[in-house]
Amino acid sequence: MKIYIMGIESTAHTFGCGIVTSNGEILSNVKSEYMPPSGGIHPREASQHHSQKALSVIKKALEEAKISLYDIDGVAISLGPGLGPCLRTGATIARAIALLINKPLIPVNHCVAHIEIGRLITKEEDPLVVYVSGGNTIISAFSDGRYRVFGETLDIALGNCLDVFARHLGLPHPGVPKLEALADKGKNFIFLPYIVKGQDVSYSGLLTTAIKYIGKYDSCDLSMSLLETAYGMLAEVTERALAHTEKTSLLLTGGVARSLRLQRILKSVCEEHSARFHVVPPELAGDNGAMIAWTGYLAYKENITIPIESSFIKQRWRLDEVEIPWRMRY
Ligand code: AMP
Numbered sequence: 001m002k003i004y005i006m007g008i009e010s011t012a013h014t015f016g017c018g019i020v021t022s023n024g025e026i027l028s029n030v031k032s033e034y035m036p037p038s039g040g041i042h043p044r045e046a047s048q049h050h051s052q053k054a055l056s057v058i059k060k061a062l063e064e065a066k067i068s069l070y071d072i073d074g075v076a077i078s079l080g081p082g083l084g085p086c087l088r089t090g091a092t093i094a095r096a097i098a099l100l101i102n103k104p105l106i107p108v109n110h111c112v113a114h115i116e117i118g119r120l121i122t123k124e125e126d127p128l129v130v131y132v133s134g135g136n137t138i139i140s141a142f143s144d145g146r147y148r149v150f151g152e153t154l155d156i157a158l159g160n161c162l163d164v165f166a167r168h169l170g171l172p173h174p175g176v177p178k179l180e181a182l183a184d185k186g187k188n189f190i191f192l193p194y195i196v197k198g199q200d201v202s203y204s205g206l207l208t209t210a211i212k213y214i215g216k217y218d219s220c221d222l223s224m225s226l227l228e229t230a231y232g233m234l235a236e237v238t239e240r241a242l243a244h245t246e247k248t249s250l251l252l253t254g255g256v257a258r259s260l261r262l263q264r265i266l267k268s269v270c271e272e273h274s275a276r277f278h279v280v281p282p283e284l285a286g287d288n289g290a291m292i293a294w295t296g297y298l299a300y301k302e303n304i305t306i307p308i309e310s311s312f313i314k315q316r317w318r319l320d321e322v323e324i325p326w327r328m329r330y
């Protein structure tokens with residue numbers, strides 16, 4: 001019998017609803033992204049966007065999937081990590097739907113979902129994962145029942161670092177593609193703080209210095225140098241993780257996975273190690289409901305559900321805290 005799972009995503013700027021089946025078909029994946037008129041994402045304003053858009057996004061997801069709400073067998077909710085007000089809005093909606101249709105609520109970790117949708121789409125069983133977005137920078141591989149962290153940012157995320165710099169140059173959101181266009185015209189490399197500590201990276205000092213140099217150096221040179229430095233740091237720790245874990249493939253995901261420059265660099269790292277290189281397609285690489293639904297299905301199969309009364313959000317829910325019983329056979 002086919003099982004239908006609905007997934008709700010609302011950890012940051014995106015409100016998404018996706019519907020998948022137990023066969024791994026993505027029946028729909030609808031989202032609405034909050035775009036701040038200026039500056040960064042204000043959690044309360046993003047959460048207001050989510051509550052305003054939720055109904056239309058969910059309706060459209062059901063229409064596209066050509067099923068009724070009552071065909072759904074479980075409601076998966078991304079309980080964290082993320083911004084408190086945004087998480088609360090999504091969780092409230094998911095709880096209400098689960099209660100209405102009297103079906104289980106399934107807790108999903110947002111970072112696990114980025115990995116699972118990549119595994120589904122690329123058919124790679126056991127890749128090393130590089131997850132880079134506005135809020136996360138994580139290198140992870142499966143080992144001993146969990147997705148272990150083999151490198152992460154010690155402060156701000158890669159996407160956030162680049163977006164803040166882009167804003168200081170007066171470029172609108174999303175900043176990374178605009179910076180990349182400037183970087184393509186850069187000629188002179190400017191030395192910027194390259195901070196790698198063990199397997200971790202630190203982007204905040206790099207950002208502060210790059211901002212300080214605005215006006216002193218050419219914007220194209222500065223953009224090129226910032227991207228090369230930031231991506232180079234990531235490539236260094238990725239390469240060590242690949243060598244250490246001996247994984248034979250690499251999966252690049254998250255919003256910044258769309259960067260062609262980053263793809264080029266990581267592809268060359270893979271070639272050095274004879275590893276296969278994959279990038280998750282953009283609509284599934286950025287935050288979305290389908291990845292929550294699919295991970296929800298994997299959890300549902302293992303009877304992982306959560307009572308409404310204890311379905312608290314977890315703003316700082318780490319990837320490596322989550323047990324992954326559906327992969328225990330490794
Ligand atoms: P996410 O948090 O997963 O939605 O990712 C958002 C990040 O992706 C932001 O830092 C954006 O600047 C970045 N981004 C958006 N479009 C692109 C693109 N075409 N190439 C590279 N990065 C992008």
Ligand code: MG
Nearest residue numbers: 133254286287
């Ligand atoms: Mg994300």
